[in-house]
Amino acid sequence: MLAACGVSSLEDLFAHLPEEVRLKRPLAIENGKSEYEIVDTFRALGARNAEGYACFLGAGSYFHYRPVLVDAVVSRSEFLTSYTPYQAEISQGTLTSIFEFQTMMCQLTGMDVANASMYDGSTGAAEALMMAARITGRYKSAVASTVHPEYREVITTYSRYQGMPISTFGYSKNGRIDLDTLDMALDDDTAGVLIQSPNFFGTIEDVAAIADIVHSKGAMLIVSIAEAVSLGIVKPPVEADIVSMEAQSFGVPLGFGGPYCGVIATRDRFVRQMPGRLVGEARDRNGKRGFVLTLSTREQHIRREKATSNICTNQGLVALMCSIFMTVYGREGLKELATQNLAKAHYAAEQFKESGATLLFEGAPRFNEFVIHTKTDPYAINDKLLEQRIIGGFPLKKFYSELHNASLWCCTETTAKASIDAVAKEVAL
Amino acid sequence: MNLNEKIKKATTHISQNEGLIFEKSSPGKKGYMLPPLDVPDVDPGELLGALTREDLGNMPEVSEIEIIRHYTRISTWNYAVDHGMYPLGSCTMKYNARVNEYVARLMGLAEAHPYQPERVSQGALRILQMLSEQLIEITGMDAITLQPAAGAHGELTGILMIRAYLESRGNPRKKILIPDSAHGTNPATAAMSGYTVENLKSNAAGMLDVASLVAQVNEDVAALMLTNPNTLGVFEQEIHKIADVLHAKGALLYMDGANMNALVGKVRPGDFGADVLHLNLHKTFSTPHGGGGPGSGPVACKKILEPFLPAPVVITKKDGTLGFNYNRPKSIGRVRMFYGNFGMHVRALAYIMANGPDGLRQTTEDAVLNANYIREKLKGIYDLPYSTPTMHEVVFSDRLQNPKGIKTGDIAKRLIDYGFHPYTVSFPLVVHGALMIEPTESESKEELDQFIDAMKAIAEEVEQHPEIVADAPHNTRISRLDETTAARKPVLRWKPQS
Numbered sequence: 054m055l056a057a058c059g060v061s062s063l064e065d066l067f068a069h070l071p072e073e074v075r076l077k078r079p080l081a082i083e084n085g086k087s088e089y090e091i092v093d094t095f096r097a098l099g100a101r102n103a104e105g106y107a108c109f110l111g112a113g114s115y116f117h118y119r120p121v122l123v124d125a126v127v128s129r130s131e132f133l134t135s136y137t138p139y140q141a142e143i144s145q146g147t148l149t150s151i152f153e154f155q156t157m158m159c160q161l162t163g164m165d166v167a168n169a170s171m172y173d174g175s176t177g178a179a180e181a182l183m184m185a186a187r188i189t190g191r192y193k194s195a196v197a198s199t200v201h202p203e204y205r206e207v208i209t210t211y212s213r214y215q216g217m218p219i220s221t222f223g224y225s226k227n228g229r230i231d232l233d234t235l236d237m238a239l240d241d242d243t244a245g246v247l248i249q250s251p252n253f254f255g256t257i258e259d260v261a262a263i264a265d266i267v268h269s270k271g272a273m274l275i276v277s278i279a280e281a282v283s284l285g286i287v288k289p290p291v292e293a294d295i296v297s298m299e300a301q302s303f304g305v306p307l308g309f310g311g312p313y314c315g316v317i318a319t320r321d322r323f324v325r326q327m328p329g330r331l332v333g334e335a336r337d338r339n340g341k342r343g344f345v346l347t348l349s350t351r352e353q354h355i356r357r358e359k360a361t362s363n364i365c366t367n368q369g370l371v372a373l374m375c376s377i378f379m380t381v382y383g384r385e386g387l388k389e390l391a392t393q394n395l396a397k398a399h400y401a402a403e404q405f406k407e408s409g410a411t412l413l414f415e416g417a418p419r420f421n422e423f424v425i426h427t428k429t430d431p432y433a434i435n436d437k438l439l440e441q442r443i444i445g446g447f448p449l450k451k452f453y454s455e456l457h458n459a460s461l462w463c464c465t466e467t468t469a470k471a472s473i474d475a476v477a478k479e480v481a482l
Numbered sequence: 483m484n485l486n487e488k489i490k491k492a493t494t495h496i497s498q499n500e501g502l503i504f505e506k507s508s509p510g511k512k513g514y515m516l517p518p519l520d521v522p523d524v525d526p527g528e529l530l531g532a533l534t535r536e537d538l539g540n541m542p543e544v545s546e547i548e549i550i551r552h553y554t555r556i557s558t559w560n561y562a563v564d565h566g567m568y569p570l571g572s573c574t575m576k577y578n579a580r581v582n583e584y585v586a587r588l589m590g591l592a593e594a595h596p597y598q599p600e601r602v603s604q605g606a607l608r609i610l611q612m613l614s615e616q617l618i619e620i621t622g623m624d625a626i627t628l629q630p631a632a633g634a635h636g637e638l639t640g641i642l643m644i645r646a647y648l649e650s651r652g653n654p655r656k657k658i659l660i661p662d663s664a665h666g667t668n669p670a671t672a673a674m675s676g677y678t679v680e681n682l683k684s685n686a687a688g689m690l691d692v693a694s695l696v697a698q699v700n701e702d703v704a705a706l707m708l709t710n711p712n713t714l715g716v717f718e719q720e721i722h723k724i725a726d727v728l729h730a731k732g733a734l735l736y737m738d739g740a741n742m743n744a745l746v747g748k749v750r751p752g753d754f755g756a757d758v759l760h761l762n763l764h765k766t767f768s769t770p771h772g773g774g775g776p777g778s779g780p781v782a783c784k785k786i787l788e789p790f791l792p793a794p795v796v797i798t799k800k801d802g803t804l805g806f807n808y809n810r811p812k813s814i815g816r817v818r819m820f821y822g823n824f825g826m827h828v829r830a831l832a833y834i835m836a837n838g839p840d841g842l843r844q845t846t847e848d849a850v851l852n853a854n855y856i857r858e859k860l861k862g863i864y865d866l867p868y869s870t871p872t873m874h875e876v877v878f879s880d881r882l883q884n885p886k887g888i889k890t891g892d893i894a895k896r897l898i899d900y901g902f903h904p905y906t907v908s909f910p911l912v913v914h915g916a917l918m919i920e921p922t923e924s925e926s927k928e929e930l931d932q933f934i935d936a937m938k939a940i941a942e943e944v945e946q947h948p949e950i951v952a953d954a955p956h957n958t959r960i961s962r963l964d965e966t967t968a969a970r971k972p973v974l975r976w977k978p979q980s
Contacts, residue, residue, distance in 0.1 A: 102606050
């Protein structure tokens with residue numbers, strides 16, 4: 054091969070590189086390792102994390118059982134080692150699965166059209182606000198303080214140089230949005246209003262009432278959904294103009310925070326302002342049905358600086374995990390799964406309350422998360438629980454200084470009654 | 483003729499037809515079973531009232547074997563790296579070692595909650611730290627964030643850092659310079675960061691024209707976004723001078739690291755004047771492309787930009803344990819929730835571990851050798867618009883095939899019949915009718931020779947039977963799809979026939 058290239062050594066292929074930029078020593082990293090050593094190293098690293106603990110954390114990342122089919126299917130070479138389906142004739146597997154993903158996301162959210170995924174829920178929410186600004190021609194945004202605090206941080210970063218000032222509105226005693234502060238946060242320049250439901254405290258918002266206020270000001274309502282499993286039993290936010298979802302709950306591992314799967318869904322009339330890839334149905338020369346990437350004139354590889362976003366990769370394989378999960382549970386299973394989550398969280402909230410903790414934000418419906426107030430610092434409670442191999446709830450003071458001894462607890466179908474009962478004893482103190 | 487004796491790598495075979503999952507659905511079928519509830523059951527209507535969802539409409543109802551058959555059948559309609567060479571230029575479709583998949587799924591890593599206490603996250607933190615240290619060494623930079631979720635996301639992070647840095651010095655400036663050979667993400671990123679874009683022309687050698695750069699750099703320029711080697715596979719010979727010209731005017735050099743796989747172990751961007759760069763772990767560091775993602779786009783930078791990195795960063799605490807530091811007042815803020823695509827970090831670290839310094843260098847050398855071998859074997863048969871030495875990819879044009887009415891897209895489609903995934907079509911834009919070929923180090927000489935033979939056979943067909951090429955592919959499940967109608971009357975979801 055070297056001779057064919059007209060050179061005598063590999064080094065000759067790099068001879069045109071300027072002398073002064075060449076690295077003249079080996080990289081200072083450890084020598085290559087065998088497969089056995091690599092597995093061994095990562096096993097040891099994994100063992101230094103909590104392995105097999107009961108976990109009461111939600112807060113934007115949810116532990117649901119992942120059916121074995123999920124990994125069996127996504128491990129197939131044809132899905133794992135292919136790329137963006139630019140060549141439709143040899144990518145119909147990926148394109149078909151994305152079309153199904155888009156369809157299922159529409160069905161679940163009540164929207165007309167869903168894209169083939171965003172990086173995650175936080176960046177998706179930021180892009181949804183930018184989309185609202187493009188559609189309305191307005192420039193301001195308003196975001197509920199009950200939207201995941203890290204989503205809000207991402208939005209702040211994204212919006213800084215978009216000329217998009219962000220105002221925040223608060224929550225009321227039952228954990229839902231304070232409609233008066235919402236009303237005050239809006240004016241004739243407000244493009245988009247972002248809420249989350251169930252919100253960061255686990256409370257389900259009255260989306261219809263919020264939509265009325267937002268629409269009366271001519272702004273668009275964006276509903277972020279961080280816990281996708283809630284859609285099995287909670288009415289979808291059909292009053293919204295855009296739904297921005299994090300679909301991690303649908304079969305995606307916690308994985309210390311990623312990769313996850315964002316989705317933007319909206320009404321047909323807004324599709325040309327959507328960021329991200331879309332797959333559409335098409336016919337071949339013989340009239341046979343197939344699928345193609347479509348409406349790509351929105352995207353950076355065509356429009357460059359005038360594109361709707363700079364996004365290029367999507368979360369392909371993660372979106373496929375979600376599709377498989379949704380297919381395994383299906384129409385009945387998603388409902389049954391969501392109802393189990395509801396039952397477990399309801400039981401836990403009642404038990405914690407009975408043992409002496411105060412349940413905050415009562416009076417509005419919740420899904421699988423709830424907030425309690427304890428006499429003891431939640432970090433101290435969590436320290437004690439850790440000794441029993443239980444990871445306690447999320448201390449809210451990290452993000453909400455006014456919620457000093459409050460913590461956010463999550464129960465899913467995987468949470469055992471025995472663990473709930475064990476925690477109930479500790480939160481009493 | 484459509485399926486001829488020169489097509490050696492592939493042949494036709496039976497492949498299963500399969501409808502959409504919704505079309506297979508029928509009421510009452512189930513592919514799941516939940517364990518019995520160990521707490522009292524609840525009435526959702528009582529807890530949720532009017533917010534209770536009654537029905538999930540068209541969500542599928544199918545059995546387990548139908549599910550696995552559905553996905554297995556449609557999967558066989560895909561081409562993949564595991565089928566053979568996938569020479570998409572700029573995408574770096576290299577082999578994805580399965581050990582990386584295995585370790586990423588180990589329970590302690592896959593089931594780690596991002597908010598679990600640091601005390602029980604030491605393994606995950608150590609992975610973030612190890613990967614950070616190694617990527618810093620590989621790039622020759624001073625600091626890094628692993629938070630960005632993909633290459634374009636890394637670009638946004640890097641440009642925002644430049645903006646924050648310039649702002650801290652009193653003036654964020656107005657423009658980003660971008661060569662005409664750049665990826666579309668570069669100008670889109672600059673626009674998202676509040677900058678206007680000014681294009682830079684390439685010279686006759688396919689490199690950035692330094693004279694134009696000198697003329698265009700002024701106090702309004704925040705940075706130059708440069709891919710090196712560029713999208714023609716050409717290393718910017720005057721990279722030092724480029725960096726000096728920018729720095730002299732107070733502008734910075736952003737390097738798009740999409741082609742870092744041509745440099746690892748041979749050249750470090752930190753040594754040639756780059757101030758900040760992003761890496762694509764799904765390209766250079768072999769994390770799987772997964773039909774479009776997930777990616778991961780770490781951003782490495784020089785000391786001057788370090789204070790502006792997104793929060794949090796991993797630190798070693800006084801007691802020797804690892805933790806996150808959120809106290810970074812100059813940070814641009816978060817670009818993603820949690821800590822980025824950790825699962826991809828695990829895979830990339832496993833890749834680096836398997837290779838070590840020698841393996842990484844060899845990987846680069848083999849990638850460059852493979853691309854040059856294709857270049858030598860196909861030049862003359864396909865037009866080589868730039869004679870400049872190239873590295874990990876080679877860009878031809880369809881100029882020699884144009885007289886027969888054949889364009890790069892047609893050749894690409896015919897390549898499918900020959901059992902290969904096409905190269906990147908019509909990019910970079912500086913080459914009219916581009917064929918951008920990147921074999922990566924993964925391919926053996928045998929696979930490369932088959933590819934070269936296929937490309938030669940297609941060139942012959944263009945001369946003798948151009949209609950075969952113009953109508954390709956012939957041996958796929960479906961023929962060319964009508965993309966125009968698909969875009970004009972978009973059908974973006976399945977609906978039941980009424």
